[in-house]
Amino acid sequence: MSSDWTTKALAVLAKDIRTELRTRYSLNALFMFAFTTLVVVSFSLGQLSLGVQVLSALYWIIIFFASMSALSGVFVKEEDAKTAQTLRLFARPSVIYAGKLIYNTLLLTILCALLTPLYVVFMNVTVPDWPLFLVVVLLGIIGLSGATTIIGAIVAKANVRGALFAVLSFPVLLPLLVAAIGGTDAALGGAGWAGAENHVKLLVAYAVIMITASAVLFDFVWNG
Amino acid sequence: MALSLTVEKLSKSFGARKVIRDLSFMVSAPGSLGITGRNGSGKTTLMRILCQLVPPTGGRVAIRDGDVEIASADCFNYLKMISPEMALYEMLTGYENLRFFSTLAGVRRNRTEQDELLESVGLIGRGDDLVAAYSSGMKQRLRYAVALLAKPAILLLDEPTSNLDDAGKAIVLEIIARQKSEGMLIIATNEVEDLKQVEHVIRLDN
Numbered sequence: 001m002s003s004d005w006t007t008k009a010l011a012v013l014a015k016d017i018r019t020e021l022r023t024r025y026s027l028n029a030l031f032m033f034a035f036t037t038l039v040v041v042s043f044s045l046g047q048l049s050l051g052v053q054v055l056s057a058l059y060w061i062i063i064f065f066a067s068m069s070a071l072s073g074v075f076v077k078e079e080d081a082k083t084a085q086t087l088r089l090f091a092r093p094s095v096i097y098a099g100k101l102i103y104n105t106l107l108l109t110i111l112c113a114l115l116t117p118l119y120v121v122f123m124n125v126t127v128p129d130w131p132l133f134l135v136v137v138l139l140g141i142i143g144l145s146g147a148t149t150i151i152g153a154i155v156a157k158a159n160v161r162g163a164l165f166a167v168l169s170f171p172v173l174l175p176l177l178v179a180a181i182g183g184t185d186a187a188l189g190g191a192g193w194a195g196a197e198n199h200v201k202l203l204v205a206y207a208v209i210m211i212t213a214s215a216v217l218f219d220f221v222w223n224g
Numbered sequence: 225m226a227l228s229l230t231v232e233k234l235s236k237s238f239g240a241r242k243v244i245r246d247l248s249f250m251v252s253a254p255g256s257l258g259i260t261g262r263n264g265s266g267k268t269t270l271m272r273i274l275c276q277l278v279p280p281t282g283g284r285v286a287i288r289d290g291d292v293e294i295a296s297a298d299c300f301n302y303l304k305m306i307s308p309e310m311a312l313y314e315m316l317t318g319y320e321n322l323r324f325f326s327t328l329a330g331v332r333r334n335r336t337e338q339d340e341l342l343e344s345v346g347l348i349g350r351g352d353d354l355v356a357a358y359s360s361g362m363k364q365r366l367r368y369a370v371a372l373l374a375k376p377a378i379l380l381l382d383e384p385t386s387n388l389d390d391a392g393k394a395i396v397l398e399i400i401a402r403q404k405s406e407g408m409l410i411i412a413t414n415e416v417e418d419l420k421q422v423e424h425v426i427r428l429d430n
Binding site: 004007008011012014015018019022023081082083085086087088089090091092095223 | 275276277297300303304305309310311312313314315316320324325327328329330370374
């Protein structure tokens with residue numbers, strides 16, 4: 001991977017961040033959906049004594065649906081504005097994919113950084129193993145970004161994007177969500193690294209496979 | 225040997241409708257070609273195929289540098305297209321667009337060079353404005369500045385003078401004259417004045 005390739009990928013990332021800060025297209029959708037859902041969940045369930053399994057599942061459900069509302073935007077915006085064609089004439093597909101993947105990962109990381117403390121406070125969650133919890137969340141973010149970036153590129157060329165994005169994403173993301181919920185359950189329940197080992201392994205494998213396969217397939221999706 | 229673009233038995237269909245059939249031609253640099261034909265005859269489609277934005281149904285397009293055929297994945301380094309359908313980033317300024325696309329093209333341009341480019345297309349003093357605030361003619365001028373950043377060996381112009389006033393058209397004529405003497409130029413248009421600038425003309429009539 002040359003420094004020239006990295007510079008170009010970072011230019012795509014910087015361009016997306018700059019346009020996002022001026023339009024708030026994805027940020028608003030992502031954060032409003034996540035915080036509205038969190039408030040609704042905490043008001044309706046916050047008084048109940050929920051088990052760590054339920055708390056783990058609710059945490060990832062909020063992240064999953066928030067990401068469904070915003071993460072396809074990186075490619076949809078390019079197709080709608082007809083800038084995708086201009087990009088195709090200036091850069092290799094791998095450069096575009098890398099820039100968009102890092103952007104989606106960054107967006108989800110910021111979401112989780114803001115959502116997690118609020119979730120802990122609103123839902124009265126005790127986290128006995130923060131390092132494990134953070135590792136699981138980080139691996140979940142990487143896997144989620146890897147899958148939603150390539151699926152976003154696919155649905156950007158379709159007419160019924162919103163519905164298609166969720167429909168395509170759900171089966172692809174199911175193994176990731178199961179592992180992320182299991183890993184979070186282990187972190188919140190005090191099972192430790194030994195209890196989370198299989199979930200962490202699955203999360204690592206999912207992220208590696210998804211990003212590798214997406215990088216290989218992206219040429220066909222982008223130029224198809 | 226110079227750079228050449230060869231089209232061999234090219235055809236393109238949309239469903240049952242054949243837009244282009246068995247089209248063959250070759251252009252060498254320095255040189256120029258005009259493509260004309262009534263509305264819907266496939267001019268823009270042909271330009272998009274030449275840029276590899278659309279795959280042909282049959283036949284092939286090859287760019288050769290001397291005897292070496294350029295791999296299709298690298299063709300974008302040799303050619304750039306300017307078309308009213310190709311947009312720039314509206315929420316970036318003129319300078320930011322130039323900086324972004326010059327980084328992607330691997331040709332860093334400093335502020336002075338960017339100013340020279342903007343001056344050459346009549347946009348000097350407007351580089352700090354968001355592209356969203358540009359008129360359609362100014363956007364077309366900025367497209368020229370962006371495409372010329374990389375000094376492409378092959379320049380494809382689809383409706384080159386659309387949205388432009390007389391001053392803008394004069395700028396385009398200068399760009400055309402320079403490109404056809406230094407590289408390769410292909411124009412798709414129905415404007416008689418634009419077609420007078422090229423050496424050969426192909427008429428598409430299905």
